[in-house]
Amino acid sequence: MNYANMIEEKHLKKGFIVATLISTIVGTLTTSMTLHDKVQEKRDKKKQKALDAKQTGEIEKLRKRVDALKSGNESDDETESTGSRSKSRNRRPRRRSLEEDDFVHESRRSRAMIERMYEDHLMRAGDRYATGDIMTENRLQKQLIQLQQTVINVLQNALYSGRGLTETDQRRLIAAQSAARDGSLDALEDHYARISTRQRREILPNNTTQRLLPPAPSISNETPSTHYLPPNPSPAPTTALRPYRLPQSTRSYSPDPALFCPYSIHLQNTSQPLPSSTTTEPPETSLTCPTCHSSIPVSARDYWILSTTGPPPSSSTHPHHPISDEVYEEEDDFIPLPAAATAASPAYPRNREWKLTARFLVKSHTPEGKFACMFCEREGKRYVCVARSVEGLVRHLGRWHVGG
Known part of the structure; x- marks a missing residue:
């Protein structure tokens, strides 16, 4: 959800700092998922192109093998080696799929947690929460910058270079998203606590x-009182007084x-x-x-x-x-x-x-x-x-x- 667009007037958007930053952080998480898909799509196309070229060569080899069968010169060793390579190729995509699922799951989870906390606090505290303060603004901007520097740079480098995402890249992406999520949630929680402390209850x-x-009178208007003990006070009862x-x-x-x-x-x-x-x-x-x-x-x-x-x-x-x-x-x-x-x-x-x-x-x-x-x-x-x-x-x- 684009929280900044909830305000129609452009001059009002500038005042809702927390809403704008949360919208940008959530948008960055969504953009990272889109870039991730493009990287994987480009990798898959490149892989498919190589596979098509290889299949063309395999077809040519198969045609030659058919000709060889007619003469009885087929090699059993080559058949076994081809089957072993096929099994090895089948194992690799499965491992990459698990890593990709972790990234997508972490992205969606982080986005949902941030949106849920913001919406809950906004419903309780109102527009003062969406406006924010300088402390919350600085903390959210820090999380946004760190997220963009890590997630976007890793994905863009992989996209422009044409290579796939390595296991190290996947770990960096997940760690960056988790850190941005936790930092944003802490900033929102502290901001809500400050708003709740300052907010006065309605009648x-x-x-x-x-x-x-x-109303309580001012201290300057109060006159100090002096009390003197009686000269010979009698002992007080032990029960009522x-x-x-x-x-x-x-x-x-x-x-x-x-x-x-x-x-x-x-x-x-x-x-x-x-x-x-x-x-x-x-x-x-x-x-x-x-x-x-x-x-x-x-x-x-x-x-x-x-x-x-x-x-x-x-x-x-x-x-x-x-x-x-x-x-x-x-x-x-x-x-x-x-x-x-x-x-x-x-x-x-x-x-x-x-x-x-x-x-x-x-x-x-x-x-x-x-x-x-x-x-x-x-x-x-x-x-x-x-x-x-x-x-x-x-x-x-x-x-x-x-x-x-």
Whole structure:
């Protein structure tokens, strides 16, 4: 398919760089197959011409042999030698046919893989993907130049010289096509990843009620708050109340800006509440981020209760961390509830419960509309859980950070 010709206006074609380069690469693969066929056709014609000349000589020899038969002077040795040469000639074309089939198969496979990936990404990302960027343009041009220098030159030299393609030529052609295919696929995949990262999600259709979150105020407008400890603070209860901690502006961790949405980072660093949905009828069922426009399917009044009902799972890549760790003590939206009265086991003398608020989920979302675990990120873990849905993040918290 000629992707560049999908755009009718000539001045528009110049802007769709990726479409033009992919069309050229696919066209080069098709041209190489055409030249390959011409080389083989010219070789076959030359071979047929030599065979015709040889057959003419064979006919002349046969006529002489018939004359010799009449006189009883036919040579049995010559007959056996002719049969041996015929068998040897029958074996050679079969080997060449296998090599040619490998080249044709590799050409068609490479062309189909490149076309399929481009069409799939274009359908998902739209015209921005066909336009491309300078990085993708340079990488695709490099693959195109290398492909033309190797494939086209080898085939043209064989065509103009009149010789057939050797086994070495076949290996060079297949290797060049494989390298161009892999390089083009890598360039397209990286280009799509960059487009997906920059692309902002649209607001959900009108059949879902949405509420726009308020924009994050600038840091310069925020006034730092100071909190003083009482002179003789009384000991806090061990069940319902949480230990005192410093104001949010002095926390030791810093959210990863490459992972979280800027609005998520703002909520993590401040105590700004979510907009109240108590005044709307019917109640709001989703919120929309003002920065990345991701739809978050929760309302300000939603919450979840997580509890420990048994020994938590653990693994070498994702060990269990108890809720009492320091990173959890700085979290205002993951609230411990009074311990249950029933005993569970010596390892878990009392079942514990935590209240997970909707604000926790809102400040966990990424620019792509997914939900990253803040606990994994604050612990400095090598792997951070990124869930595709609210339910996925809640399951992760209950399984790996609460237990049971």
